[in-house]
Amino acid sequence: NAGVTQTPKFQVLKTGQSMTLQCAQDMNHNSMYWYRQDPGMGLRLIYYSASEGTTDKGEVPNGYNVSRLNKREFSLRLESAAPSQTSVYFCASSSQGNTEAFFGQGTRLTVV
Amino acid sequence: LAKTTQPISMDSYEGQEVNITCSHNNIATNDYITWYQQFPSQGPRFIIQGYKTKVTNEVASLFIPADRKSSTLSLPRVSLSDTAVYYCLVGSGGGATNKLIFGTGTLLAVQP
Numbered sequence: 001n002a003g004v005t006q007t008p009k010f011q012v013l014k015t016g017q018s019m020t021l022q023c024a025q026d027m028n029h030n031s032m033y034w035y036r037q038d039p040g041m042g043l044r045l046i047y048y049s050a051s052e053g054t055t056d057k058g059e060v061p062n063g064y065n066v067s068r069l070n071k072r073e074f075s076l077r078l079e080s081a082a083p084s085q086t087s088v089y090f091c092a093s094s095s096q097g098n099t100e101a102f103f104g105q106g107t108r109l110t111v112v
Numbered sequence: 113l114a115k116t117t118q119p120i121s122m123d124s125y126e127g128q129e130v131n132i133t134c135s136h137n138n139i140a141t142n143d144y145i146t147w148y149q150q151f152p153s154q155g156p157r158f159i160i161q162g163y164k165t166k167v168t169n170e171v172a173s174l175f176i177p178a179d180r181k182s183s184t185l186s187l188p189r190v191s192l193s194d195t196a197v198y199y200c201l202v203g204s205g206g207g208a209t210n211k212l213i214f215g216t217g218t219l220l221a222v223q224p
Contacts, residue, residue, distance in 0.1 A: 004155075043199075059213065090155045099146040099201060101156075
């Protein structure tokens with residue numbers, strides 16, 4: 001039982017490049033989330049998906065897009081990376097109506 | 113969404129009981145109170161969740177007064193391995209407001 005799996009674990013991008021962060025969960029959860037965490041800071045919600053086929057903005061959505069590909073997968077895309085997007089990105093999932101979320105191990109992204 | 117306020121940091125010694133209080137004055141009727149623990153370079157991990165009075169599990173206890181405007185996470189007999197950031201969240205986790213918003217958290221430092 002893998003839980004929440006994120007790929008890649010590390011990535012270095014040049015300013016202006018694009019990339020997609022992948023997230024998959026095997027717990028049959030309806031809800032999925034993307035967060036970013038800057039050094040020494042708390043987690044900030046980028047986007048979330050309450051159920052398959054729906055996505056909503058979180059606290060800091062600018063510069064990001066998401067796709068809920070199916071119930072298992074929720075991807076985060078940076079169309080034109082900026083140094084301000086250097087951060088650790090966490091994906092999480094939870095069952096509907098439950099605030100107990102399960103997190104992946106994170107993707108450490110550096111934009112130079 | 114109810115905002116939460118926690119102390120930025122706390123210090124303790126091994127073997128002591130630690131109480132971390134969270135203020136959530138605008139908590140809604142349907143909201144639950146959830147606590148997470150985060151170690152460096154890892155995603156947050158669910159600790160405990162409650163609605164009112166007291167909840168206890170193998171890791172911690174959660175005390176919620178009758179007005180539910182605050183809550184206290186109690187960690188009995190902490191060890192060095194309990195050094196982490198602890199987050200208090202308030203929310204329903206379901207329906208149209210399926211957001212999990214993390215605050216800045218409390219950095220607990222346990223010393224020998």
